[in-house]
Amino acid sequence: MSTFTNPLKERLREAGPLYGLWLSMGSETAAEALAHAGFDWLLIDMEHAPNDSADTVAQLRAIAAAHLPTEPVVRLPTSEPWLVKRVLDAGARTVMFPNIGTAEEAAHAVSLTQYPDDRTPDGRRGVAGVVRAAAYGMRRDYLHGANAQIACIVQIESAQALGEVEKIAATLGVDCLFAGPADLAASLGHLGDSKHPDVNAAMLRIVTAARNAGVASGIFAMDAAQAKQYRDMGFSFIALAADVIWLVRATRQALQEARS
Numbered sequence: 001m002s003t004f005t006n007p008l009k010e011r012l013r014e015a016g017p018l019y020g021l022w023l024s025m026g027s028e029t030a031a032e033a034l035a036h037a038g039f040d041w042l043l044i045d046m047e048h049a050p051n052d053s054a055d056t057v058a059q060l061r062a063i064a065a066a067h068l069p070t071e072p073v074v075r076l077p078t079s080e081p082w083l084v085k086r087v088l089d090a091g092a093r094t095v096m097f098p099n100i101g102t103a104e105e106a107a108h109a110v111s112l113t114q115y116p117d118d119r120t121p122d123g124r125r126g127v128a129g130v131v132r133a134a135a136y137g138m139r140r141d142y143l144h145g146a147n148a149q150i151a152c153i154v155q156i157e158s159a160q161a162l163g164e165v166e167k168i169a170a171t172l173g174v175d176c177l178f179a180g181p182a183d184l185a186a187s188l189g190h191l192g193d194s195k196h197p198d199v200n201a202a203m204l205r206i207v208t209a210a211r212n213a214g215v216a217s218g219i220f221a222m223d224a225a226q227a228k229q230y231r232d233m234g235f236s237f238i239a240l241a242a243d244v245i246w247l248v249r250a251t252r253q254a255l256q257e258a259r260s
Contacts, residue, residue, distance in 0.1 A: 016236025110173030
């Protein structure tokens with residue numbers, strides 16, 4: 001039996017909360033330092049941050065170097081097979097897909113993370129043995145244990161996705177629904193107003209759909225106070241802002257205090 005495991009995948013089934021941080025600076029040094037801070041997970045953002053494949057693998061290594069249970073998550077910019085394959089081969093075990101609109105799109109995303117076998121005949125992940133995920137070919141059991149350890153997070157960011165959120169949540173292989181309030185607000189006709197009652201109702205619907213399907217629900221919080229609000233709403237996978245946000249916020253505050 002394979003010894004490969006992904007503790008975060010198991011913990012997503014718990015009540016939580018699991019707190020993480022967005023890595024938007026493209027810095028392996030920041031990733032390594034923050035891996036020592038005690039977060040449950042750190043997300044390497046390839047969608048809205050300047051992280052390419054080389055940056056991503058560097059940060060995966062940096063997080064691993066901390067030898068702590070912080071799990072790296074990689075947010076892909078798109079559901080392109082070659083890119084999903086490259087990120088998984090680099091050693092990512094938990095991936096986030098942006099802007100999933102239908103259950104069919106969710107199922108397609110999941111299939112890109114799975115090798116085809118008896119349990120997952122629709123798997124579309126390409127096979128390569130000499131990759132970081134398989135200890136560069138020295139872990140011969142990797143191919144047979146990889147499917148079970150991959151966690152799949154899908155983002156709910158549009159009115160279309162909201163209309164199908166219950167079906168998306170029930171899609172086999174989906175481990176977490178991650179709400180995108182800003183994009184949902186825009187899609188619902190309230191651009192720039194993520195606190196609109198319609199958006200709040202959408203958040204609650206996402207939480208309920210996830211809970212009923214037995215999967216986690218996640219969201220991005222701008223600060224600790226908002227994180228507590230989202231936790232009270234029922235979200236269990238919560239990002240506590242981003243590295244660049246905390247850097248700018250802390251340095252500006254220190255500068256203002258020094259000048260006062």
